[in-house]
Amino acid sequence: MKREETFFTKPVNLYYMLLGSTLALSLLGLIMVFSASSIYSLGSRGTTYGVVIRQFIFLLISLPMAWVLSRLSLRQWKVIAKSGVLVSVFLLLIVQVIGKSVNGNHNWISLGFVDVQPSEVAKFLMILWAGYILANRERSGAIQSNVVALIAPAFVLCMILIMAGRDLGTASVFAFILAGLLWVSGLRIGVFGVGLAAGFAVFAVLILTSPYRVQRFAVFLNPFAEDQYKLYGWQPAHSLLGLASGGLFGVGLGASRQKWGNLAAAHTDFIFSVIGEELGLFGTLIILMLFSALIFSIFRIALRAKDPMSKYACAGIGAWLAFQTILNIGSATSLIPVVGVTLPLVSYGGSSLVATYIALGFVLGAARRDPAAMADLENK
Numbered sequence: 001m002k003r004e005e006t007f008f009t010k011p012v013n014l015y016y017m018l019l020g021s022t023l024a025l026s027l028l029g030l031i032m033v034f035s036a037s038s039i040y041s042l043g044s045r046g047t048t049y050g051v052v053i054r055q056f057i058f059l060l061i062s063l064p065m066a067w068v069l070s071r072l073s074l075r076q077w078k079v080i081a082k083s084g085v086l087v088s089v090f091l092l093l094i095v096q097v098i099g100k101s102v103n104g105n106h107n108w109i110s111l112g113f114v115d116v117q118p119s120e121v122a123k124f125l126m127i128l129w130a131g132y133i134l135a136n137r138e139r140s141g142a143i144q145s146n147v148v149a150l151i152a153p154a155f156v157l158c159m160i161l162i163m164a165g166r167d168l169g170t171a172s173v174f175a176f177i178l179a180g181l182l183w184v185s186g187l188r189i190g191v192f193g194v195g196l197a198a199g200f201a202v203f204a205v206l207i208l209t210s211p212y213r214v215q216r217f218a219v220f221l222n223p224f225a226e227d228q229y230k231l232y233g234w235q236p237a238h239s240l241l242g243l244a245s246g247g248l249f250g251v252g253l254g255a256s257r258q259k260w261g262n263l264a265a266a267h268t269d270f271i272f273s274v275i276g277e278e279l280g281l282f283g284t285l286i287i288l289m290l291f292s293a294l295i296f297s298i299f300r301i302a303l304r305a306k307d308p309m310s311k312y313a314c315a316g317i318g319a320w321l322a323f324q325t326i327l328n329i330g331s332a333t334s335l336i337p338v339v340g341v342t343l344p345l346v347s348y349g350g351s352s353l354v355a356t357y358i359a360l361g362f363v364l365g366a367a368r369r370d371p372a373a374m375a376d377l378e379n380k
Contacts, residue, residue, distance in 0.1 A: 011372040014297045014304075014373070015297075015301075015373050017293050017296070018297040018298065018301065022294060025294065026353075028286070030055060030056060031253070032274060032346065033055045035259075036256065037052060037348060039266075040266065040267065054114075062356075062357035069358060070362075072365060074310065077309070082132065083129075084128045084132070088122035088126050088129075089154075089158065089161070091119075092119060092162060094109065095118055095161075096161065096165065100115070103265075104166060105165055105167040105340070107162065107167045116350070117349075119170045120355035123320055124317070126155060127313055127316035128313055130151045131181075131308075131310070132313075134308065134309075135309035147182060148191070148195065151182075168206065169339035169341040172341075173323060175199055175203070176320075176324075179195075180319025184302075184311075184316075185312070215228075216232050217337040219232040219233045224237050236334045238258050239332050239333075240273075242258035242263070243273055243333065246280040248280050249282050249283075250282070269331065269332075269347070271346055271347045287346070298317060298318035299315065299318045301314050301367045305369075305370070306369075306370075310369065324344055325343065328344075328347070
């Protein structure tokens with residue numbers, strides 16, 4: 001007896017769920033970037049619209065680009081994937097030579113009219129490359145080959161280059177992407193557990209050898225502590241104050257008090273706090289629901305993918321967006337120490353937005369290549 005399809009199992013609905021959640025998060029993000037950045041923008045650019053206009057331009061670039069990329073054939077993606085690791089390492093090396101520091105992280109390149117963060121594009125290129133390598137392993141029948149040796153050294157090299165720029169947050173995202181790819185590749189649980197423990201041990205050493213990181217990681221347990229509140233506890237404390245003052249439906253769009261200098265990264269790392277303050281619990285739940293729909297649809301598309309490369313790459317993209325979302329919201333709510341990563345599609349940041357749309361263009365293409373989804377799309 002044929003199993004009846006539900007809304008969440010029908011392939012074309014996954015396509016529309018992915019598309020709808022992406023556009024909704026982008027639109028809500030644009031509104032909240034305008035609200036959260038207005039005070040900062042007025043002081044730094046002389047107008048309250050300066051930051052949001054730049055974000056709007058990045059969105060206008062990203063939307064048609066993602067549409068074009070979703071139409072690329074798998075063969076074209078494989079050509080790009082082959083050089084993914086070389087391009088990523090080259091970009092990260094260039095940052096160390098001609099890059100600039102922003103907020104203590106040496107991970108930006110100035111193009112004059114805009115600063116770009118190559119590590120954002122490197123996330124997708126490394127996922128694409130790893131998907132290609134793992135797919136070749138699966139097609140060749142070498143299931144028992146050492147999957148860790150196949151992809152881990154390249155990811156570790158990228159993380160070393162990123163850490164050379166003192167960007168622990170981005171390095172953490174790369175580590176989680178690697179963990180996600182190793183998990184879906186079928187790595188034995190015992191080996192995976194040992195690797196995970198080793199990874200946490202390395203990050204513990206990186207934290208303990210830096211007094212600044214030790215303070216940031218220690219303060220999240222009590223950012224209101226008297227000896228830390230006006231130092232490392234300032235941003236996490238005011239993030240919590242903003243979320244607490246929002247109540248059920250918030251203080252109103254544009255009425256945040258914490259963005260008036262208390263949260264230096266109100267439109268980037270702590271935009272979730274501004275959402276909670278201005279839109280309340282209702283607003284934060286909407287954000288969580290949209291991200292749940294986005295990540296669920298990506299993993300479902302990965303599970304349905306017939307081609308191994310699409311399966312691995314979509315799973316890697318899902319792991320990237322899921323872990324980065326957890327890190328950002330966890331930092332804003334003091335569930336984890338502040339790690340300094342953006343909220344995908346929502347926070348201000350051209351490099352992050354463009355890179356995320358490139359990745360989602362690939363996932364949309366994978367969804368379109370599903371025969372059942374393609375048939376439904378052609379009939380509409």
